[in-house]
Amino acid sequence: MKNKIYFNLTLVIMPVLVLLVACSSNDAPVPDTRGVYLLIDTSGTYTQELEQARRVINFTLSNLSPGDSFAVARVDTGSFSEKDIVTKTTFDARPSVSNEQKRVFQANINTFLKEVKSSSHTDITGGILQAIEYLDETGAGHKTILVFSDLKEELREGYVRSEIPLALSGYSVVALNVTKLRSDNVDPREYLGRLDDWKQRVETGGGRWRVVNNLERLESLLEI
Amino acid sequence: MSFMDIYLIVPSAFASGMIWFVLLAVLLYIARDPAHQAIRSLSRVIHNSMRLSASAVARSERWMLQRNKDVLLAQGREAAERMIEREFERIDATVRRDLAEYPALHRQLSEEATRLDEDYQSSVEVPPAPPGWIKAVEAVAKIPAKGDPVVSNILEDIHVSLEKASDDAMEQCRKSSRERHQILKGMLPHWRRVSQRLSQVNKNVDSLLLRSKSIDRHMEEYENIVQGTNQAVRTLSSSSITQFFVSAFVLAIAVGGAAINFNLIATPMAEMVGGTSRIMGYSVASIAAMVIILVEIAMGLFLMEALRITRLFPVIGALDDKLRRGILWAAFIFLFSLAGIEAGLAYMRELLMQDAAATRALLRADGATEIVQNSHLWITTAAQMGMGFILPFALTFVAIPLESFVHSLRTVLGVLAVSILRTVMWSLRLLGNLARFTGRLLINVYDLLIFAPLWVEQLIKTSGKRKAEAVDDMAEPETVSPLARESA
Numbered sequence: 001m002k003n004k005i006y007f008n009l010t011l012v013i014m015p016v017l018v019l020l021v022a023c024s025s026n027d028a029p030v031p032d033t034r035g036v037y038l039l040i041d042t043s044g045t046y047t048q049e050l051e052q053a054r055r056v057i058n059f060t061l062s063n064l065s066p067g068d069s070f071a072v073a074r075v076d077t078g079s080f081s082e083k084d085i086v087t088k089t090t091f092d093a094r095p096s097v098s099n100e101q102k103r104v105f106q107a108n109i110n111t112f113l114k115e116v117k118s119s120s121h122t123d124i125t126g127g128i129l130q131a132i133e134y135l136d137e138t139g140a141g142h143k144t145i146l147v148f149s150d151l152k153e154e155l156r157e158g159y160v161r162s163e164i165p166l167a168l169s170g171y172s173v174v175a176l177n178v179t180k181l182r183s184d185n186v187d188p189r190e191y192l193g194r195l196d197d198w199k200q201r202v203e204t205g206g207g208r209w210r211v212v213n214n215l216e217r218l219e220s221l222l223e224i
Numbered sequence: 225m226s227f228m229d230i231y232l233i234v235p236s237a238f239a240s241g242m243i244w245f246v247l248l249a250v251l252l253y254i255a256r257d258p259a260h261q262a263i264r265s266l267s268r269v270i271h272n273s274m275r276l277s278a279s280a281v282a283r284s285e286r287w288m289l290q291r292n293k294d295v296l297l298a299q300g301r302e303a304a305e306r307m308i309e310r311e312f313e314r315i316d317a318t319v320r321r322d323l324a325e326y327p328a329l330h331r332q333l334s335e336e337a338t339r340l341d342e343d344y345q346s347s348v349e350v351p352p353a354p355p356g357w358i359k360a361v362e363a364v365a366k367i368p369a370k371g372d373p374v375v376s377n378i379l380e381d382i383h384v385s386l387e388k389a390s391d392d393a394m395e396q397c398r399k400s401s402r403e404r405h406q407i408l409k410g411m412l413p414h415w416r417r418v419s420q421r422l423s424q425v426n427k428n429v430d431s432l433l434l435r436s437k438s439i440d441r442h443m444e445e446y447e448n449i450v451q452g453t454n455q456a457v458r459t460l461s462s463s464s465i466t467q468f469f470v471s472a473f474v475l476a477i478a479v480g481g482a483a484i485n486f487n488l489i490a491t492p493m494a495e496m497v498g499g500t501s502r503i504m505g506y507s508v509a510s511i512a513a514m515v516i517i518l519v520e521i522a523m524g525l526f527l528m529e530a531l532r533i534t535r536l537f538p539v540i541g542a543l544d545d546k547l548r549r550g551i552l553w554a555a556f557i558f559l560f561s562l563a564g565i566e567a568g569l570a571y572m573r574e575l576l577m578q579d580a581a582a583t584r585a586l587l588r589a590d591g592a593t594e595i596v597q598n599s600h601l602w603i604t605t606a607a608q609m610g611m612g613f614i615l616p617f618a619l620t621f622v623a624i625p626l627e628s629f630v631h632s633l634r635t636v637l638g639v640l641a642v643s644i645l646r647t648v649m650w651s652l653r654l655l656g657n658l659a660r661f662t663g664r665l666l667i668n669v670y671d672l673l674i675f676a677p678l679w680v681e682q683l684i685k686t687s688g689k690r691k692a693e694a695v696d697d698m699a700e701p702e703t704v705s706p707l708a709r710e711s712a
Contacts, residue, residue: 033500058587067500093498095491095576099583106587 034222035069035140036060037131040086041149042074043122050113052177052215053148057109059218060146066091066098069138072109073127075149076119077156080126086112090138122154125161132167144172144222150179151194168207173198174221175211252670253677260667267663274656278649285645292638293457297449299631300460304446311439315432322428329421336414343414347407461635468632474625482517485566485615488608489513492572517619520562524620526555534627563616570612574605 038060040053057072064070071088073079087108091098128145135143145168155161175198184191195211202209212221233240252259448456493509493516501508529540530552540551578601671678 032502062584062587065499066494093500094495095499096495096579099579102583103586 032142033067033069033138033140034064034142034144035135035138036064036071036144036146036222037135038070038072038146038148039075039079039124039127039131040072041122041124041147042076042116043119043154045118046150046179047116047118049148049177049179050116054109054113055215056146056148056176056218056221058106059221061102061105063222064091064102066093066095069135069140070105071131071134072112073130074112074116074119075122075124075127077121077123078126078159079123080129082130084127084130085134088134121156121159122149122152123156123159123161124149124151124153125164125166126159128166128168128173129164132171135171142172143170144174146174146176146221148176150181151175151198152181166201166205166207168202168205171202171205171207173202173207173209175209176213176221177215178211178213246676249674249676253674253681256670256674259670263663263666263670267659267666270659271656271663274652274659278652278656281645281649281652285642285649288638288642288645292635292642293452295638296457296460296464296635297452299464299635300449300456301446304442304449308439308442308446311435311442315435315439318428318431318435322425329425333418333421336418340411340414340418343407343411347404347411461639464632464635465639467628468636471625471628471632475622475629478619478622478625481615481618482521484611485517485619486510486513488573488612488615489516489566489569492569492576495572495576516562516566520559520616521619521622523555523559523562524616525623525626526551527559527620528623530555534623536623536627536630559616559620563613566612566616567609568612570608571605574601574608 038053038057040050042050060070067090069088069090071085073085076084078084087105089101089105091101124147128147131145135145153161175195178191178195180188180191199209212218231237231240231244233243445456445459449460490510490513493513494507497508497512499507499509503511525534525536526540528534529537530548532541532548535541540548543551
């Protein structure tokens with residue numbers, strides 16, 4: 001008799017628990033979502049490379065799914081600022097709305113690329129700090145920072161960046177289209193040293209570092 | 225202290241070995257009887273316990289066999305009852321249909337017979353008799369003319385009159401014959417109708433006879449099942465295993481259909497419940513799609529149950545007809561609604577795919593290219609919607625193989641359980657016998673290790689016996705012949 005009561009109670013409680021789990025899962029952070037933050041260098045001659053950035057953005061947009069987050073920000077004199085975020089969005093759970101958001105996102109990028117002006121300095125560290133802040137807020141399960149730059153950081157006098165540790169645990173940092181400067185041609189060690197420095201900084205912060213210079217093969221860009 | 229320190233009693237390893245061997249042999253010889261008893265007891269304990277276990281398993285196997293037989297016979301009895309019931313229903317329908325028409329048929333046949341009789345009476349009218357004055361004319365004709373012109377004229381007149389009368393009579397006879405032929409011709413359709421009706425009656429009677437033969441066969445099977453004959457059990461078991469495989473195959477096909485259905489509605493479900501939430505690693509959209517399909521299958525089961533095609537839920541079958549029809553309609557309405565929802569979702573799937581394709585094309589072409597619409601796209605859309613609507617109804621029929629599968633699964637599991645029990649029983653017996661003979665082997669090996677003390681013991685015993693016999697021989701003279709002693 002007692003067993004029967006327990007059995008009946010279990011039958012009642014189990015669906016309730018399933019319903020509770022179903023309801024709670026809507027508010028809980030979803031670990032399978034992806035967050036991508038693209039930093040675009042707008043300093044000096046690098047603005048000539050911005051057409052390549054459009055391809056990267058389109059590729060990323062077409063590969064993101066509902067629930068994922070994507071932001072594009074420029075790297076200028078002082079990049080640790082929300083004002084430098086060109087456009088950002090978290091795609092809706094409904095596929096139709098998500099597609100519409102992608103179209104709007106692309107339109108914003110097109111406008112930005114038409115009107116962009118080059119900056120005098122390059123604050124990559126500030127941009128990465130801003131990216132960390134944004135991606136942490138999204139609660140994405142897999143976080144990727146794409147850096148579209150020659151990786152040469154030029155800070156305005158008084159800006160403190162080198163001593164700030166980058167908390168990149170759980171992040172993938174991908175350097176894209178790292179172009180070689182004129183001085184790199186004179187002394188390639190400068191270019192290699194630049195890459196090594198960034199790799200060291202990212203890995204010290206607990207992140208994963210990759211370089212993708214061949215923009216014809218972007219398939220591995222968002223690899224988890 | 226190492227092993228070698230203990231082992232080396234004397235500096236020579238061989239000598240030490242021999243000393244140890246002798247010591248151990250002596251010790252083992254001393255402990256021979258208790259050791260033998262211990263080995264024998266252990267082997268007996270294992271052997272008996274295995275034998276007991278095997279007996280218990282054999283009892284379980286017998287019980288399982290009996291239970292399988294009972295279940296099989298019960299299922300077979302139920303199936304045979306259903307078949308006989310169905311045959312009787314068919315006979316009832318035939319009898320109702322044909323016998324209900326019998327008074328009308330009888331009336332029609334009577335009417336046809338009356339008409340035929342009347343026609344027959346009409347057709348047997350006597351042909352007109354020849355005129356009465358023929359004989360007088362014959363007499364006048366015999367008068368000799370002898371050139372008398374008066375007589376010749378009279379005869380000529382008579383001849384003309386007779387020819388005219390003959391023509392009239394001939395015409396009347398023909399007319400009468402024609403009328404009779406017409407009447408006979410009019411009888412033909414009546415004969416045909418009568419023949420057709422009698423053929424129909426014959427067909428109905430033949431059908432009833434066939435049904436009665438079929439019932440006889442089913443009744444014979446039913447009697448065999450009720451008597452529980454081995455033949456009936458074998459037939460039912462074979463039929464059950466065949467049903468199991470056939471129904472499993474059909475269920476596999478149904479699972480394929482359900483998978484296609486699932487793919488059809490899982491994507492658009494994301495539009496309703498969102499595509500990001502997850503429960504236990506599965507997206508809510510997939511779970512919702514699966515739930516819809518399962519609900520459709522459940523509704524199909526209820527529908528089949530309410531139609532009394534299947535008997536998975538005896539409660540539904542036992543309901544009164546009004547309530548059962550209510551359940552039937554409710555299940556059908558639910559199923560129809562869900563089929564409509566699926567058709568809508570299939571349409572939405574197509575729209576979403578087009579939207580996604582347009583977005584991808586826009587992103588690939590940097591917004592420069594217009595999307596070219598395929599003019600035949602409506603065919604795919606219509607096909608998807610059709611599938612979305614039809615598949616739920618097709619899945620309804622899963623109830624039939626499912627019932628067969630559930631019923632035959634019981635038999636197949638029973639057969640499997642009996643096989644497993646037999647294997648266990650055989651293993652237990654094997655282990656018991658192994659333990660028994662291993663005990664004997666161990667005793668022999670034990671004796672082999674102490675062969676030297678045993679040999680010495682044998683020598684001592686033999687010499688002692690000889691001495692005792694010698695003393696006996698000296699004390700008593702031999703009275704028994706050697707042959708008798710040998711036989712003793």
